[in-house]
Amino acid sequence: MACSIDARARNSPTALRCIGIILGLFALVLPSVHAEPTLDDAELAVVSALRKMASGDALGAQRVLEPIIKSKPYFQLAQLVYADALQTLAGRGPELSIAQAQAQLRALRQEALVRSRYVLNERQARAMPANALPDVLIKAADDVxxxxxxxxxxSRLLLFERGPQGLRLTRDHYVSIGKKGARKDREGDQRTPVGVYFVTARIKADTLPDFYGVGALPVNYPNEWDMRLGRTGYGIWIHGVPSDTYARPPRASDGCMALSNEHLSDLLRIQNTLEMPVIIADTLNWVSPDDIQRQRREWVKRIEDWRTDWESRDQRRYARHYASSFETGGYDQSSWLAYKARVNGQKKYIRVGVKRLSLYRYPGEHDMVVASFEQDYRSDNFAQESQKRQYWRKDIDGQWRIVYEGAVRLSPEHLRGIPYSARARLTSLD
Structure with a gap:
């Protein structure tokens, strides 16, 4: 199959499909492809080869892709572009058996466009300040x-790693999501959820079908907010791909996130993945370190005000932190505050410790932040340590208030998706 745009091939059906790929790339800004430590060499090579094919340099495309073809024989997009380069260099007609594989060709075209658009245009066009972060990462506890x-x-999965200056971007991977896109709402809708989630387990490859690749990291969908909104479904994982595949099309799963086995192996090598945050957004807003620091200070003070107001046993001060829409464990705002007034009124003192505080802006919701922390509660007649999660939302008067608060636990729906040996064998929805 030749993607050459010369007179011999220009009008053939297969060539027109190839031209569609190239024109899609010409619609982008096409700067030089510079290697970046966070991007994958194979991906950069494919995008560079596509750019060379678009400019008529089939020999250059062949040379760029030769080592990739040898090291990653199942990278179908690389194979397709490499075959185009060889056919063009041979001066042969464009028709190949792949012309019959319409669905596969469309999927590869989408993969080419998604990868190229990101590498050549979107990421470089951000002009991000040094050490910029997505605004969802307000604060991660020191041990995260x-x-x-x-x-x-x-279609990107970004891995941030803690360094001397805090979290920094270290890996930037192509990822496949749900067939119908993002914003999961109900079971079977083939969408990937949007929100703040946490890894809850690590599943080894030897307990899974080959379809899931080298392993899986389940996340806690549905989370507390999903359940509050009545969202259904379960079994949302980050997993690999079949052993005869390098990558899947941008939208190919039933809701999971599928990485190449090579990239998933990188994640599985992380020693402590339990409770690792997985924040899924429609799109990202990158901000400067100064902006993150400002937000962090504001939120640490807000949590501290809540903590000291609880310790004060002053019901008016405590109540000001809870929204009229607050719900938790069968309580609404009125019944919750009545319950807390009764309990707090019986105490001689209350001491509340907050440790390991993490703060994440909740994507897909207007002005919502999730606080996750260890709470050490002490009073004259009771003591308890627990992992707590709060959902804060900006009210109509501009004040931030709590709309959900509770101890961290896994929902029955989520547990259905984790195949522990003590349970019946269960797989993800994908």
Missing amino acids: RHAIVVDAQA
């Missing part, structure tokens, strides 16, 4: 060594 952020629209 890694965080995952998914840009669903761009």
